[in-house]
Amino acid sequence: MEVVKEFSKFAHEYGNHNLIQKEVAQTLCSFVDKKKYKRILDVGAGDGAIYENLLEYNIECLDFVALDFSKEMLALHRDAEVIQKVCLDFNQKGFSSVFQDHQFDLIIASSSLQWSHDLSNVLAELSLLSETFLFSFFTSNTFKTLHKIVNINSPILSQKEILDALNRYFIYDLELIEYKLEFSSVYEMLRYIKKSGVGGGVKQLGYGQMKKLLREYPLNYLEFEVVFVKVIKKKKGNL
């Protein structure tokens, strides 16, 4: 199913730089179907958008593991008795061995796994730890017009790469959502990208490329594409 969401709001203010990720985390949590979990793993937990949404949706969790490789991000995550923060890089082979098999009754990863160096390996490792999974991935179509103008490839995974990796391990439901975030100027867009967690290769742009964008970017919005995945069951034989 394809839904196009339009944000008609201008995004000037500081603090709005992860507007889309917040919206994505909220949507992903709306797919959580039980009201009580024993143990949840949040992969790339960041500042805790998933945990905050679970609270909002009155979903109880007795033990919540927030995994992130950034201590700074984990420091922003809410503290609570039920929360354990684990500083770990999911790109490191064997990262899942710090947990026990089937330890979690839900694994959730929002806006983080598109940074996987080897998504297939990350999914293989995660699939050992649970039977229930919810994922959201930004795809390489995020900032697609912008990338085209300055002729750069997105550093994040394409929809095809994501689906190819998922197809190896899971049977799943999929939803693709395109978001548009409006800005008053291209300059404001570039500032937003710098502060958002979806840098998209734009941080490395040189002066000439910046000037080209300011001159030629034809839209008054930034494009984002997100794939939402609800795993129905694991495929046998691949694990």
Ligand SMILES: C[S@@+](CC[C@H](N)C(=O)[O-])C[C@H]1O[C@@H](n2cnc3c(N)ncnc32)[C@H](O)[C@@H]1O
């Ligand atoms: C865009 S933020 C999303 C945060 C949160 N899940 C949310 O929905 O708002 C991506 C998070 O993934 C983390 N991350 C990226 N690559 C990672 C890796 N290789 N291992 C662990 N965490 C990673 C980042 O530090 C960041 O906190």
